Amino acid sequence: MHFVSFTPILLLQLTFPAVLHGAKWTYNGLDGEQHWSKHYPYCGGTFQSPIDIKSELLRFDPTLRPIEVQNYNLSPNEQLTLGNNGHSVQISLPSKMYISGLPHRYTAAQLHFHWGSSSRPEGSEHRVNSKQYAAEMHVVHFNSDKYPNMSMAVDKSDGLAVLGVLIEIGEFNPAFEQFLKFINGIKYRDQRVQVSGFNIRALLPARLDEYYRYDGSLTTPPCYPSVLWTLFRNHVTISHKQFLALATTLYSSHAQDSAPVPLNDNYRKPQHTDSRAVLVSFKEGKGLHGILTVTSPLTRKRIVQQLLVGDLADLADEGLYQLLPGGTEKLHAGKKKDLKNQKSETLAKYNQATLNPSLWKKSQANRSVGKLGLAEDALCYGSLEQRVFHQLKQSHTENQLVQALRDSIFPELNLRSYLDCKSDLALPAIRHILRGRPPTDEAFELDRSLTKALMIQRKTSTAIKKSVPVTNYGSLTPATVPRKPHSQGYPHPWLLPMEWED
Ligand SMILES: *[C@@H]1O[C@H](CO)[C@@H](O)[C@H](O)[C@H]1NC(C)=O
Numbered sequence: 043m044h045f046v047s048f049t050p051i052l053l054l055q056l057t058f059p060a061v062l063h064g065a066k067w068t069y070n071g072l073d074g075e076q077h078w079s080k081h082y083p084y085c086g087g088t089f090q091s092p093i094d095i096k097s098e099l100l101r102f103d104p105t106l107r108p109i110e111v112q113n114y115n116l117s118p119n120e121q122l123t124l125g126n127n128g129h130s131v132q133i134s135l136p137s138k139m140y141i142s143g144l145p146h147r148y149t150a151a152q153l154h155f156h157w158g159s160s161s162r163p164e165g166s167e168h169r170v171n172s173k174q175y176a177a178e179m180h181v182v183h184f185n186s187d188k189y190p191n192m193s194m195a196v197d198k199s200d201g202l203a204v205l206g207v208l209i210e211i212g213e214f215n216p217a218f219e220q221f222l223k224f225i226n227g228i229k230y231r232d233q234r235v236q237v238s239g240f241n242i243r244a245l246l247p248a249r250l251d252e253y254y255r256y257d258g259s260l261t262t263p264p265c266y267p268s269v270l271w272t273l274f275r276n277h278v279t280i281s282h283k284q285f286l287a288l289a290t291t292l293y294s295s296h297a298q299d300s301a302p303v304p305l306n307d308n309y310r311k312p313q314h315t316d317s318r319a320v321l322v323s324f325k326e327g328k329g330l331h332g333i334l335t336v337t338s339p340l341t342r343k344r345i346v347q348q349l350l351v352g353d354l355a356d357l358a359d360e361g362l363y364q365l366l367p368g369g370t371e372k373l374h375a376g377k378k379k380d381l382k383n384q385k386s387e388t389l390a391k392y393n394q395a396t397l398n399p400s401l402w403k404k405s406q407a408n409r410s411v412g413k414l415g416l417a418e419d420a421l422c423y424g425s426l427e428q429r430v431f432h433q434l435k436q437s438h439t440e441n442q443l444v445q446a447l448r449d450s451i452f453p454e455l456n457l458r459s460y461l462d463c464k465s466d467l468a469l470p471a472i473r474h475i476l477r478g479r480p481p482t483d484e485a486f487e488l489d490r491s492l493t494k495a496l497m498i499q500r501k502t503s504t505a506i507k508k509s510v511p512v513t514n515y516g517s518l519t520p521a522t523v524p525r526k527p528h529s530q531g532y533p534h535p536w537l538l539p540m541e542w543e544d
Pocket residue numbers: 190191193194
């Protein structure tokens with residue numbers, strides 16, 4: 043996902059604290075991706091894209107319907123702008139194009155590409171089981187039910203939906219030729235030409251029913267985690283010659299610059315999964331995710347409400363196992379009975395909701411159990427950033443901006459994903475959320491169950507690992523459970539070292 047318009051100054055003024063806006067960024071060197079978060083803190087934050095979509099992250103979700111694109115077949119009478127913005131080649135799209143079938147209407151804005159180089163034709167952003175494709179196309183849409191334009195949507199948690207298409211070198215692709223034939227006209231940064239409309243649908247794979255779905259971000263600064271990602275399972279092909287046109291024609295420098303800088307390898311590296319799961323619309327033979335299923339939206343909602351402020355005893359009873367991978371149901375059997383006794387007392391305590399001093403918890407303090415408000419209100423990253431920045435400035439800890447933002451949006455994004463059924467709550471995320479709860483017996487009990495479940499998941503993964511590519515358990519390692527205590531004054535069970543009992 044690439045979000046650079048041809049009027050970046052206007053956009054950045056709308057979305058950034060003055061001190062942060064407008065910084066130059068590139069794919070390597072001193073302004074390369076490892077330095078993006080200096081000026082664009084969300085790039086160092088949570089829920090970033092792209093990711094390496096590994097088998098153990100996948101969960102089959104039978105409620106994921108085929109993607110439906112509307113008005114994608116453009117007439118040759120319509121003029122599209124093909125441009126080089128210094129980071130990618132981009133085609134503007136008319137607002138009559140949209141995706142239907144998602145919770146909101148998402149109106150198309152532009153499409154663009156990421157690619158490798160002639161010497162290394164591997165430049166997709168997303169990877170599937172660590173395989174990097176030659177290139178990747180992103181068709182960017184914004185939530186036009188809630189926002190008037192792209193600028194207003196770009197920093198909202200429900201703002202964008204992007205269709206990702208993996209591109210491999212193979213057969214010649216006539217649809218891609220519709221714009222590649224004009225690419226010599228936009229060799230340099232900020233150059234653009236008008237091209238005739240064509241069938242944008244033909245750029246997508248034949249099957250729109252098989253895809254990966256997860257919550258992520260823009261893959262370029264400002265990296266807002268505002269994207270509902272759909273990555274199609276099936277790739278498309280372009281010929282080697284077509285790939286070379288993309289990879290060797292363009293420059294990221296202006297025509298008048300004395301030292302031309304080639305525009306290639308414009309992809310971001312895979313990001314941490316941050317306890318996310320990836321939903322899949324298709325069932326793949328004997329893959330691990332074949333045995334993982336997601337709970338129904340209503341069940342999930344109820345479970346999350348319990349996680350936040352409800353009765354942990356009930357959750358330990360019946361709710362928790364529904365979050366766990368198949369085969370772990372017996373975990374909770376035989377436990378829990380005596381927990382119920384304390385439940386009304388603890389429930390009253392939870393409802394005071396004064397447990398966690400983080401920004402997020404403060405913002406939740408007024409919300410009742412019945413309506414969490416999470417699904418309705420979008421997070422606005424721009425103003426959150428300004429608020430955190432302001433607070434940190436007063437306490438002279440500016441360098442903690444990235445971490446503070448990370449802490450404040452992580453739980454909410456996890457919950458939001460869960461409630462919106464976009465992706466699933468992974469076990470470490472549940473632990474994270476539960477850290478805000480008081481250290482009661484139920485809390486200890488639940489933590490024990492989670493620890494066991496994590497352990498079992500690990501073993502299962504290890505067993506399966508022998509037949510799938512090497513994995514790094516990013517989201518399952520204790521190290522990734524955030525280390526800073528949010529609660530003050532008492533030791534919290536979630537912060538104690540995990541006991542690997544069995
Ligand atoms: C987007 O919409 C907002 C609110 O209506 C408006 O102020 C802004 O000028 C618009 N931006 C663009 C680029 O059209």
